[in-house]
Amino acid sequence: MEKKKKTMADRETKDGQDWVIEAEHVSYAYEGNDEKALDNFSLKIQRGKKVAFMGGNGSGKSTFFLCLNGIRKPDKGRIIIDKRPVVYRKRELLEVRKKVGIVFQEPDNQLFSASVYQEISFGILNLGVDEDTARRKVEQVIEELGISPFRERPVHALSGGQKKQVAIADILAMSPEVMILDEPAAALDSWHTNKVRRIVDDLAKRGITVLVSTHDMDYAYGWADEIVLMHRGQLIGKGTPLEVCSDAEALKKAGLEMPAVLKLYGRMKQRGILSSDTMPPANMEELEDCLANAYERRM
Amino acid sequence: MSVIDRLCYQSRLRYVNAEEKFVYAILTLIFCVASRSFAVALIAFAANGILTVGKGGISLSRYCRLLLIPVSFLVVGTAAILVDVSEIPMDAFAFPVGDRYLTGSRATTMEALRVCAAAFSSATCLYFLALNTTMTDILDVLRKLRLPSLFIELMMLIYRFIFLLFETAGAIRISQESRLGDRNYRTKARSFGEMGSALFIRALSRSNSLYDAMESRGYDGKIRVLSQQQPPRKKKILMIAGFELILAVLTIREIWVRTGGHG
Numbered sequence: 225m226e227k228k229k230k231t232m233a234d235r236e237t238k239d240g241q242d243w244v245i246e247a248e249h250v251s252y253a254y255e256g257n258d259e260k261a262l263d264n265f266s267l268k269i270q271r272g273k274k275v276a277f278m279g280g281n282g283s284g285k286s287t288f289f290l291c292l293n294g295i296r297k298p299d300k301g302r303i304i305i306d307k308r309p310v311v312y313r314k315r316e317l318l319e320v321r322k323k324v325g326i327v328f329q330e331p332d333n334q335l336f337s338a339s340v341y342q343e344i345s346f347g348i349l350n351l352g353v354d355e356d357t358a359r360r361k362v363e364q365v366i367e368e369l370g371i372s373p374f375r376e377r378p379v380h381a382l383s384g385g386q387k388k389q390v391a392i393a394d395i396l397a398m399s400p401e402v403m404i405l406d407e408p409a410a411a412l413d414s415w416h417t418n419k420v421r422r423i424v425d426d427l428a429k430r431g432i433t434v435l436v437s438t439h440d441m442d443y444a445y446g447w448a449d450e451i452v453l454m455h456r457g458q459l460i461g462k463g464t465p466l467e468v469c470s471d472a473e474a475l476k477k478a479g480l481e482m483p484a485v486l487k488l489y490g491r492m493k494q495r496g497i498l499s500s501d502t503m504p505p506a507n508m509e510e511l512e513d514c515l516a517n518a519y520e521r522r523m
Numbered sequence: 524m525s526v527i528d529r530l531c532y533q534s535r536l537r538y539v540n541a542e543e544k545f546v547y548a549i550l551t552l553i554f555c556v557a558s559r560s561f562a563v564a565l566i567a568f569a570a571n572g573i574l575t576v577g578k579g580g581i582s583l584s585r586y587c588r589l590l591l592i593p594v595s596f597l598v599v600g601t602a603a604i605l606v607d608v609s610e611i612p613m614d615a616f617a618f619p620v621g622d623r624y625l626t627g628s629r630a631t632t633m634e635a636l637r638v639c640a641a642a643f644s645s646a647t648c649l650y651f652l653a654l655n656t657t658m659t660d661i662l663d664v665l666r667k668l669r670l671p672s673l674f675i676e677l678m679m680l681i682y683r684f685i686f687l688l689f690e691t692a693g694a695i696r697i698s699q700e701s702r703l704g705d706r707n708y709r710t711k712a713r714s715f716g717e718m719g720s721a722l723f724i725r726a727l728s729r730s731n732s733l734y735d736a737m738e739s740r741g742y743d744g745k746i747r748v749l750s751q752q753q754p755p756r757k758k759k760i761l762m763i764a765g766f767e768l769i770l771a772v773l774t775i776r777e778i779w780v781r782t783g784g785h786g
Binding site for chain 1 (some may be wrong): 657729741742743747750
């Protein structure tokens, strides 16, 4: 009991927040490249949040993700995972990789085995669990993510969407506290995009902190608790979707457009269809309600 | 290659314990080669045919077409043993060519046929293994046989990425052809060279990304994965043992006769 209390107390830091990820003034440059991929980048993320990372190609999203996992070591600054600064030694790194998992953008760069089952078992075995536990976990994840119909097929015969599911299963089997998905919907058809999004929502419901990089503003606006805007390795915006989307300058800098919902909401207000005191809608359904209410009031 | 790969995933014998299939195929192959006996070759050929086509469910026409591939090698190889160029005609056959003969003796003809039969039946053994066992299962067996893990991991990665390599090469080719890269011999040669260098660079960057991805899952230089094998069945093991025993007896008899005949 006492131990439990202590861990609870542990989790609350000075500012009373439960930060699972903290980056302090992180800079990183790739070898032979003068421009920094990350430039004095600082960010804190609360446990259990859904965070969307947005910014053009080369804005540093992927590099930051690799730093969170200890794959890239910042040239300056430090990364703190779950209150512990990352120490770049084998055992400590394994601990970090257990807590933070990355689903890479290109499944063909992640899946190394031709067998789905072997593939999913790789990460969890590296954590040092015994075979029986690993087997149970692998089966469980296969079931949860709907991989059973193609589990016996070789990886090279799977479709892009199926490979993506396996790539997510790879990481989920390791039961991470933070799950990073680097452009999970890239190159997927809309059916698989929706499937992956459902899986992502599911992860968030389980209390896993989910970090997703995306170029889809409409999706990020509706889904995320927080949006992080990046540009040339720097943080140019962070906050709730509404806060970030109100910052027209930052959006422009990141090369992003306002979400369709907000655009329509703004126009409707301009034309006097929505009253000026209408609150901005969080998604299409809310906007629909606003409009329906406005219509009814006029009748 | 990709045909065999596709077929083995459809085989009805796919889920039979891989060690059983492996031991059966390798032992039978050894007896075929060691005995060089027609009887053993015939038995092995028949057994492999029944197992692959009958039990495995691969269509007969497809199996025959696959068997034709080693035949061309066999013909060339056997001809080298069969035919001799000599001034004196030998007892089996002799065709005059100028002042010499293309000729062969009864003994070498027999020998050539034996080698041919042994090689062909050995090929069917390997086909049985390849057409009914997936590569990942074969790797599991090799792992159990304590082959060096470096060797197995290399095979594993090559098997996974050779398809990607083909795919990438195919995509590059299409993009080159769509820009008339194959207009004449000069552009063809250039396109091919450029494809080679592009493939190399991509393979390199891909291997870097793969390494990152594996490291992010705690890779420490050794690939540990779970295998998914059916436990071996006593009945099957006994059947295999019985079958191999017959081949062993035939092989020993054959060798006995051969050495006994000379001494």
